[in-house]
Amino acid sequence: MEEADDGVGELQLSPEVMREMGYRAVDALVDRWAELPNEPAWRGGSRAEMDTRLGPIAPPPAGPSDPESVLREAIESVLPEAARIDHPRFFAFIPSAPSWMAVLGDFLATGFNVFQGTWLASAGPSRVELEVVEWFRSWVGMPEGAEGVLTSGGSVANLMAVVMAREIADSPDRPVVYLSDQGHSSLRRAARLAGIPPEGIRVLPTGPDLLLVPDRVRRAVAEDRRDGAVPILVCANGGATNTGRVDPLAALGRMARELGVRLHVDAAFGGFAALTDTGREALDGLGEADTITLDPHKWLFQPFECGCLMAREPGELTSVFGVQAEYLQDTELGDDQVNFGNRGVQLSRTFRALKVWMTVRTHGLDAIRRGVDHGIRLAERAEARIRGSETLELLSPATLGIVLYRFVPDEDDPDAVDRLNRTIQERVIESGYAMVSSTRIGGRYALRLCILNPRTSWSDVEGVLRRVETLGAELSGLPGRSVGAR
Ligand SMILES: *Cc1c(COP(=O)(O)O)cnc(C)c1O
Numbered sequence: 001m002e003e004a005d006d007g008v009g010e011l012q013l014s015p016e017v018m019r020e021m022g023y024r025a026v027d028a029l030v031d032r033w034a035e036l037p038n039e040p041a042w043r044g045g046s047r048a049e050m051d052t053r054l055g056p057i058a059p060p061p062a063g064p065s066d067p068e069s070v071l072r073e074a075i076e077s078v079l080p081e082a083a084r085i086d087h088p089r090f091f092a093f094i095p096s097a098p099s100w101m102a103v104l105g106d107f108l109a110t111g112f113n114v115f116q117g118t119w120l121a122s123a124g125p126s127r128v129e130l131e132v133v134e135w136f137r138s139w140v141g142m143p144e145g146a147e148g149v150l151t152s153g154g155s156v157a158n159l160m161a162v163v164m165a166r167e168i169a170d171s172p173d174r175p176v177v178y179l180s181d182q183g184h185s186s187l188r189r190a191a192r193l194a195g196i197p198p199e200g201i202r203v204l205p206t207g208p209d210l211l212l213v214p215d216r217v218r219r220a221v222a223e224d225r226r227d228g229a230v231p232i233l234v235c236a237n238g239g240a241t242n243t244g245r246v247d248p249l250a251a252l253g254r255m256a257r258e259l260g261v262r263l264h265v266d267a268a269f270g271g272f273a274a275l276t277d278t279g280r281e282a283l284d285g286l287g288e289a290d291t292i293t294l295d296p297h298k299w300l301f302q303p304f305e306c307g308c309l310m311a312r313e314p315g316e317l318t319s320v321f322g323v324q325a326e327y328l329q330d331t332e333l334g335d336d337q338v339n340f341g342n343r344g345v346q347l348s349r350t351f352r353a354l355k356v357w358m359t360v361r362t363h364g365l366d367a368i369r370r371g372v373d374h375g376i377r378l379a380e381r382a383e384a385r386i387r388g389s390e391t392l393e394l395l396s397p398a399t400l401g402i403v404l405y406r407f408v409p410d411e412d413d414p415d416a417v418d419r420l421n422r423t424i425q426e427r428v429i430e431s432g433y434a435m436v437s438s439t440r441i442g443g444r445y446a447l448r449l450c451i452l453n454p455r456t457s458w459s460d461v462e463g464v465l466r467r468v469e470t471l472g473a474e475l476s477g478l479p480g481r482s483v484g485a486r
Contacts, residue, residue, distance in 0.1 A: 141287025239270015250285025
């Protein structure tokens with residue numbers, strides 16, 4: 001057989017087929033976008049159901065298939081079997097509603113196969129990441145010179161923050177990290193991965209308002225120091241995932257400086273609210289933190305994955321994460337030509353900044369700000385609607401797009417009320433109308449709305465509240481008890 005001189009032809013598609021497949025993929029995405037509001041907000045199923053729908057797990061084929069049929073199978077069979085996180089009525093967990101330009105940004109970054117670990121390999125993209133993290137710096141109110149790096153998400157950013165605290169404290173034998181009992185679960189994992197021993201991971205009880213109490217932190221730090229341990233980091237919430245609430249950041253910042261302990265603010269979901277007046281007020285003191293976690297894939301309208309760690313002290317990221325290697329000597333080009341691979345844990349990394357940059361440049365910051373504000377306003381309107389309801393009880397007021405509530409039947413057994421609300425939630429999800437999740441507050445089952453999608457309308461939100469009222473009444477066989485205008 002004659003040897004081809006243009007590589008392995010079998011691993012290539014012709015330009016015509018490449019275009020045709022690309023156009024089809026774009027068409028599928030735009031169709032999905034248009035149809036989304038008419039689709040169920042959630043789809044999925046058990047392992048057995050997936051095995052039935054997708055066929056049992058099989059060895060890979062040795063020979064080729066028609067790319068069109070592979071594409072069709074992905075679009076029609078695989079991708080629909082998942083939650084529509086960007087559905088206008090996806091109110092569960094922390095949703096994400098990417099802009100189209102961001103989706104294209106990811107596509108382009110992948111297609112151009114940008115390696116953004118070093119300036120040498122990605123001068124233009126690295127310049128753009130510098131610009132994007134500079135935007136973030138100004139939005140969160142960190143001083144000039146503060147630096148950032150985009151990450152896969154908030155979990156890695158949180159991990160980096162704990163590692164930084166440990167390294168900067170010179171890896172003491174008995175490090176202690178303070179977390180809020182309302183802190184995100186990824187912080188506990190971060191502490192564990194950073195090698196903080198279990199007895200050094202202090203989960204502090206919050207006050208009745210579910211916020212960290214600076215005096216409690218101060219006392220814990222003093223006790224641990226007396227004990228010979230070395231407090232290295234306080235982690236505060238810049239928007240707790242549970243309730244949206246923000247710890248007293250300004251007071252914690254002052255205290256941390258006084259005590260000589262670092263302050264990390266996990267503002268993964270809430271940080272971009274700083275673009276709005278309401279959010280800026282709520283997040284007062286954010287810029288005082290030593291490190292801040294942000295998740296553009298939550299409230300900055302980016303597709304997964306896109307997180308960020310901001311660090312206040314210039315040079316700190318590189319001093320903790322930077323490494324040198326003989327085979328990378330060509331990449332050392334001077335301080336203003338940043339090797340982003342030395343600011344974090346990934347050497348090979350994609351060009352995440354492109355999607356953010358394209359989104360902000362296309363729509364402008366004013367539109368982004370209004371988009372974030374939209375969620376805050378809808379949650380406030382939901383709160384007012386809940387307060388005015390005969391049968392719904394407000395459990396946590398609207399804060400940064402999150403509101404907690406429940407249906408209150410004429411029933412005194414608290415466990416029965418929990419069960420009823422759980423059933424209501426299941427029915428709402430089963431109906432396909434909306435995806436809603438639950439949490440617990442004060443030990444009780446709470447329904448939770450998290451409203452971050454700029455394409456969500458008031459009727460979407462109201463529709464969920466009305467269904468909860470109706471289902472609650474039906475399921476309890478009662479009209480529900482008036483809880484008054486609390
Ligand atoms: C989502 C979230 C995280 C985790 O971020 P990932 O991007 O999912 O890794 C951490 N903290 C808070 C407050 C979050 O909302």
